Amino acid sequence: MKSENKRGLIDLSLFVVITVLILTIFSVPFLGLPSLGNLLMPGNGVWNVPGEVPSAERLKIEGLRDEVSVIRDEWGVPHIYANYEDDMFFAQGYCHAQDRLFQMDMLRRQVRGKLSEILGKDLLSTDKFMLATGMETWAINTVNILQEMQSNGSINLIPKIERYVDGINYYIDTHQNQLPLEYYLIGFKPTEWTTIDSMCIVQLMAMDLTWNYNDLYRYINLEALGPTYYNETFGLPLPYQIPICPNYGSFGEIPMGSGLKDSSKSEITNAISSFLHAIEKIDYQRQFTEERELQGSNNWVIDGAKSSTGYPILCNDMHLSWTMPGIWYEQQLVAEDTGFNVYGFQIPGLPLIAVGHNQFVGWGFTNTGYDVLDWYYFNTDGDNKYIYNNTPTDFTYRTYKINVKGQGTLDFTVRQTVQGPVMSDVIGDFGLSDTLGDIIISSKWTANNYFYTLLAANGFCRAENRADFDNASQYWTTLAQNIVYGDTDNNIAIRPTGKVPIRALNSPGNGTLPFNGSSAEGEWIGYIDILTGLPSTLNPSQHYLASANQVVAGPGYTKYHLQSEYADGYRARRINELLNESTNISVEDMKLIQTDINSTAARAFIPTLIDVIKYEYGTSPPPEIADVLSELEDWGYIMSKDLVAPTIYRKWRDYFMEFTFNDEFTKYNATGAPQVVVLEKLMKEDEGSHWFDNVSTVGIETRNETMLLALNATINWLTGFYHSGDPSSWKWGIIHKIYFPHLTGLAPLSKGPYPGNGEGFTINPAGANIRDAQHIRYAQHGASERMILDFSNLNRSLSVIPSGERGLSNSKHYSDQLEQLFLQGKYHFQYYSNTPVNFPTNSIESTIYFLPR
């Protein structure tokens, strides 16, 4: 071989080897990401992520009846103008997919047990859990029943949902190679969207708002504390509540609840404890086990007598977990053929509008805390039978197939009792050995039944008056909400609405405790009629209505047991205080109320603390106490990030709670803690309460001593945390931060942390966990939207979301509303009354025309 050829062969071999090496390195997964080549090289991955919506685009769509204009304003909010409703829903689906496809995809996958399909076996247990709850099964059943109702003409909804789904699928089909970044990071593509997927999202919201384990925790605590101590800490009604519906009286000065006389059984307690310990390991379930507080929100409405406009003003801010992108999507939907014209918020993946207004009426939601979920324990009789009504009874079964990435398809079977799925069957996957013995735990939940929530939403969007709205309300079954209402005829109303079970008489605990299913305790014998059986108020003499997750009605409502838990009441007290005292309230005033950070809880506790300090130390407190006292005395109870007193108050309150209750709770093996308002009542009205005594010490501590012990602990803790004994450095915004995590948890796609105003109990809430100095938990929950409706001129209505309209992290609308509006307490106009012809030109960012093909 000539030397040239030899040289050429050597060079070729060398070049080929190096080339193959580099190609291989960049073709294999790296650091949990897909191959860097597929992710980063031009023409692949990140280079295919869509940019901004084109400023002008014309799309020819098969099946469209007429032209649709989609105008996006300067915040990227789409205003959809169609001649026909079918086309309008198509465009809504397209916009949702265009802006929030990954978010929608993840929402449906959660419910349908399809997370492990894309994320691998680590999510298999979560998939099994979610399938076991029955949410997907009843979403499918509901679609079937709605299709039957559509076929026999009793409803007109399914074609609209299907057109919405068509819009989503059109976007998916035409953008398979232009996907959001998250698809390239995880390495999968979106599949077709179905009506069932949309129904599953309704179910997920039902879980977020109504699912809990509180009956089980109450059982543990009743066993641990005994009835007397249990009633002192967890009895209902909570003190100082201002009922949502004012026409059923007020509680005034009330003793704690008359008491639960039922005693618990230790073998059941052990089984329940084991079950709860396993549940606490499930990521998605931790939100229901750690804080155990009702997911809350605020809404209120004033009538023309109280407003500066002579017409109602309605406000709503729903408190949900903050995520990037946010849970809500703003849009306007207009269809000429039916006069449909609604602006508001919806969860991507769902058609229609959930919260908002049309030309006549407006509405908003807060969570009721209605007791719509019960837990049952049964004894088993072998693997295939359980004891029900003292009789061995066969289980029924549901089977599923779960696709697991890298492992193929697995079969999964759920056992069912007459009450519902056996949830204790799925806890073994979380590493807990079988410690339940022959006891199984089953749930019964209103979401395990047909639900007509979208029928209600359809009715709300078309309502022209209170009667129309009421007619629609009777379909609002799952996710029970305090629905506040206002209209252009100067009516205001509220109805805590939802499907609430009626339990058989003498059901032990009346829904607050788990039932002995084997003895057929706790049978649901019906549901409360939404329109005639639930409390409601129309045009009250006080000229306003407000709900912040407090008790729905006063002692005058005696029909049925409704709530087993509700909020402490601090936000409700503040809202009532502001609305009750004021007249001539304007939209600007409403902005201030919605963003109010004056802490009612601080006002409840701090004056007493100041009095105690002065009483105990006289005029010469120690220097460190004097400094703190000075901060507290000068404070106006504003939870500002720039102030020091909020930090002192907040940490002291934690210690006061801990020193009051933890000793007994630890001694008796109770779990959790009473609500803060219970401590307020003890502090104010029962100075000599045994709870203030520390049972682990020989002496008897008084209330004052406990408060001062908490203060000293606070000073020491804050000195350590801030590395300074000078209180002037203890600024609230340093320890209290708000954070908006991305759906995947990836930090580069998240926003914050930002120094945060407020606390969990302010009208503008941001509750952080500051117990552990090494693991301060940011506030990740608060107003997920803000809306102010001005019924004198709906075009002046305002809204904002704490993220941006688009879920694409490279878009200017990913976090613009968060950073430019929400964090500053600002809002944007809705352009409600505009049309494609008179839409302000300088507010139009883009226009898409959908044209019939």
Next chain:
Amino acid sequence: MLLTLIPVWQLIVIPGIVAGFFNKRLRYAVLSGLTGVTISWLIYMISSLALRNTYTILEQIGELMVGSGFGWLIFLLILIIGLLMGALGGGIGYSISILLTPYLEQRIRKTDNSTN
């Protein structure tokens, strides 16, 4: 650059091979492959940065892999990979041409002889 339309990024070696095949010297072969791929990728990437704000995504990827503010590093890494692929492609193309040249010359001589 046309190959960026095909989502098989590995094929970017091919332009380098073609460029290298028609060069008489190794250094020019490597250089032409390197230059061709790098320039085409640069044009593609800059236009994407301008039209789709892709730099924000590069920043996010950089933060995931290295830390905050390293989007430029990701950009550079991509360019370097393109540069390498082009250069290696040029080298491969040149080496193939070296190996094939004697056979091609022989065929050309045969063709000339038969023509004459």
